[in-house]
Amino acid sequence: MKIPYVVSTNSRNAYRTAEFMQQSNGEVQRRIIAENFEWDDGYTPPPLSFVAAIALSKIFHRINPLNRILRKDRDILMDLFPADIPLKYSVRFIEDEQYWKRSFNIKFPTRLELGVSFWKGKYLSTCLQEYLENAKPDLFLEDEAVELASLVSPYIYQLGLNQLQIIRQPKPPVPDPNTVEDNCEFSVPKLYDHIPLEPVLRKLYNLQEISLVFGLNNLGDEYMPRYFEFSIRDCESLCRGLEHLNHIKTIRINRSNLDCSKVKVILQNLVKKETIEELDFNHCKIGDYGMKALGGFIYVHKNIRRIRIANNRFKEIGVAGIAYALQMNPEAPIELIGKYLHRIYIYFSLNPMSLQCATTFAAAFVRCKEKPKTLIVNSCGFRGASAEKMAGLLCLNRGLTRLDMAANNLSGEAEATLLSALEQNKKILRIDLRRTHISEETQAKVDELLERNRNLVGQESEASEEIPPLYLKAKVDELLERNRNLIGQESEASEEIPPLYLNEPEYMIWEYNPNNPDYIPGRYPERVPEI
Known part of the structure; x- marks a missing residue:
């Protein structure tokens, strides 16, 4: 029996609670309103499948129904599964990208990621990153780390560690009046070891890119220089782990005290790793000795294309090492820094260069057999004669298509040299001259010459396609005969x-x-x- 059909409307209106009474404290808190006979108007109870999905979503760690239910019910479960399911239950069975995207946003709400196409790999990579960044070297459980790495390894292609905890520094022992001991705090051997990366990396067999920062974040008043140091043992552990990675292409070590001895150890272990295409050592402390080792690595390695060395500490000798590698025409087409896939890409920004450095660098670019495509020397302190040398490169090097010289001083004769070089060079397509102290007239002339070069792109190749092969052969024979007649003249x-x-x-x-x-x-x- 449905009450509204039996009880008249007048009786219900007579016994209805007044509106001013509904606002009283007693009525507001009341959850069950017995006199409301229209409580089910416009309300449809959920189907039993939805109720069952809610129940199954709470016990996924005990019952996995994904292989035994319909596709439409599986989609419902993906929206109901909580984000805190243990990885050992969810990684192997859940493939839905929306679930992993929702889990990422719930577990890491402060991280903003754009352009992610594989959310499962991004979520698992971030979980492994969080574990390794917060792992204490003194309490590091290698078995636990290896288990996590083995679980997520099929889905991880990139791994970035923005910090690594350093081992606890031992304190001097308590003085004993009966013994003579050296209790000076400066006599205690300093330890810079971090967690061993070898057991973790050797499990990530699909890894293609790794980024490391040997330091700590958000130190505040607890800053100490030793927090940003790392040892040769850390480098050896890293290299032993990289030996087992058959797909690794990019290795980055940034904002760390990577000096000459450490970079030499890394390069010695990577020289036979033919899959390496990019080394990124930006914002480190590599000096001349390390740059010479890097030049040797460029000369020997067959597939290296990009080496990022911005903001380091090398000078004339280091530049000479890189220059030698460029001049000797290495087997691999080197791209020293860049995001564009040119044959050679050089990036020396934030490395102050003297006149001798600029001279050596200019000599390398004029003489090198593999013509560079891109050169970036932003904020390298060029002025006067050194700026004139770098601007004059465009006269003799016709392989460059991009030259960035922002934040250098090109005023004076360097400005005239740049215009003279651009008038002769028809290959350069892009020049960055921001904050170089040049006049507006010079900038307008540069833009005009660059536009001329862009309009000439492809015209030479198109013209050559129109020449008949027989005519080409006859022309070649004619030129060869002319050269024979000019012998000795x-x-x-x-x-x-x-x-x-x-x-x-x-x-x-x-x-x-x-x-x-x-x-x-x-x-x-x-x-x-x-x-």
Whole structure:
């Protein structure tokens, strides 16, 4: 029997609670309103499948129904499963990306991730990162770490550690009046070891990229220099772990005290790792000795393409090491830093360079057999003669398509050299000249020349496609015959080279020896012809 059909409407209105009484303290707190006969109007009870899904979502660690229910019911479960299911139950059975995205946002609400296409791998990588970043070296459980790494290894392709806990520094012993001991705090051997990365890395067989920072975050008043140190043993443990990774391509160590001895240990262990394509050592302490080792690594390794070395401590000798590697035409097409896949990409930003550094660097770029495509030397302290050398590179190096020289001083003669070089170079497509103290007229002229070069892209190749093959063969034969007839004769004069100095050995030495401190690429010395 349904009461509203039996009790008249007038009787219900007569015994209905007044509106001012419904606002009283006693009525507001009342949850069951017996006189409300319309409580079920517009209300539809959920189906039993939904009620069953709610019950199953609470006991997933005991009952896994995913393989025994319909697809539509499985989608309902994905929205009901809690984010705190233990990984040993959820990793192998849950593949739904929305579940892992929701779990990531619930467990890591402060992290903002954009452009993620594989949320399961991102969530598991972040879980492993959080575990390793907070693991204490003194209480590190290797078996537990290996178990977690084995569980998530099929889904992790990138791993980034923004901090690593350092081992506790032992304190001097308590003084004993009956014994003579050295209790000076500075005599206690300092330990810089972190958790061993070898047992964890050797399980991540799909890993392609790893980023490390040997330091601590959010120290505040507890800052100590030793928190950012790490030992040779840490480097050896890292390299032993990397030996088992057959797909590793990128290794990054940033904002750490990576000095010459440590980078040499790393490079010695990675020289036979042919899968390595990028090494990122930005914001470290690599000096000349380490840069020479890096140059040797570039020369020997077959597949290395990008090496990031911004903001380090090398000088003339270090630049010479990299310059030697570029000139010797290594087997692999090196890209020293960059996001664009050019054959060679050089990035030396934030490394102050003297005139000698600029001279050595210019010589390398003029002489190197593998022409670089991109050069970034932002904020390297170029001014005066050094700035003029770097701007004059565009005269002799026609392989560059991008040159970034922001935050350098190109005023004066360097500005004129840049314009003169750009008028001759038709390959450069992009130049960054922000905060270089050049005039607006010069910037406008540079933009005009770059636009000219962009319009010329592809025209040479298109023209060559239109030439018939038979005509090409005849033209080649004609040119070869001309060269045979010119054997022993003097070279013809050109607009750039005065006729009086064509056969002077001194002129050729000046042109092909940019190590001369007075040499400016593209500018020839004034000569007084002999009478």
